[in-house]
Amino acid sequence: MDDAAYGAEVPARPVGSVPCRVVVCRDCCCGSSKVTGVDHAAQTARLRAEAPVRVSACLDVCDQANVIVVQPSSAGRAAGARPVWLGLVNDRDATEDIAAWVRAGGPGVAPCPDILDLYTFTPPRRRSAS
Numbered sequence: 001m002d003d004a005a006y007g008a009e010v011p012a013r014p015v016g017s018v019p020c021r022v023v024v025c026r027d028c029c030c031g032s033s034k035v036t037g038v039d040h041a042a043q044t045a046r047l048r049a050e051a052p053v054r055v056s057a058c059l060d061v062c063d064q065a066n067v068i069v070v071q072p073s074s075a076g077r078a079a080g081a082r083p084v085w086l087g088l089v090n091d092r093d094a095t096e097d098i099a100a101w102v103r104a105g106g107p108g109v110a111p112c113p114d115i116l117d118l119y120t121f122t123p124p125r126r127r128s129a130s
Contacts, residue, residue, distance in 0.1 A: 020106030021071045022047050022098075027058035029065035035090055038066060043095050050102045061123050066090055068098060072107035081108025086119040094119060 024044055025031065031040040047053050047068070059067050064087025072081035084107050089095060097113050104110035112120070 019104075019109055020051055020073045020076060020102055022051050022053045022102060023056050023059075023069040023071065024053060025057075025059040025061075025065070025067040025069075026055045029062040030059075030067050031055075032065075035065050038090050040066070043089075043092075046095055046099055047102070050099045051106075059123070061085075061087060061121075064088055064121060070098065070102060070106050073105070073109060076106055076108025079108035081106075083107070084112065084116075085121055085123050086116060087121045089119055 024047065026040065026044070029035065031044075043066070044053060044055065059069070061067055064085075066087075066089045068086045068089050070084045070086065072079075072083065086094075086098065089098065094116075097115050101110060101113055101116065
């Protein structure tokens with residue numbers, strides 16, 4: 001896919017049809033020059049074209065940079081879906097696969113494309129304050 005297509009405008013959706021939300025980590029490793037060859041702003045903009053995107057501080061999984069979390073919609077949660085963590089999302093094709101899944105409904109609404117299994121991981125539990 002060429003750079004023009006990657007940043008291409010996507011038609012707006014009808015109000016209320018956003019199926020899920022996306023969180024992108026953009027802190028110490030994710031979204032930084034430590035991950036080379038990625039247009040981080042274009043990646044975030046592309047995902048924003050499909051769903052609301054929240055930019056997060058460090059999600060504490062730096063070994064998986066760039067990290068994207070796809071959160072289910074209320075319909076997805078009602079179906080039992082949980083957030084899906086995707087790591088090493090460092091190429092346009094992976095971003096496009098995520099965008100297509102989000103457009104289709106995301107966790108609990110649309111099946112996760114098999115190719116995204118390569119990026120899915122379970123984050124370690126955060127330590128609680130003692």
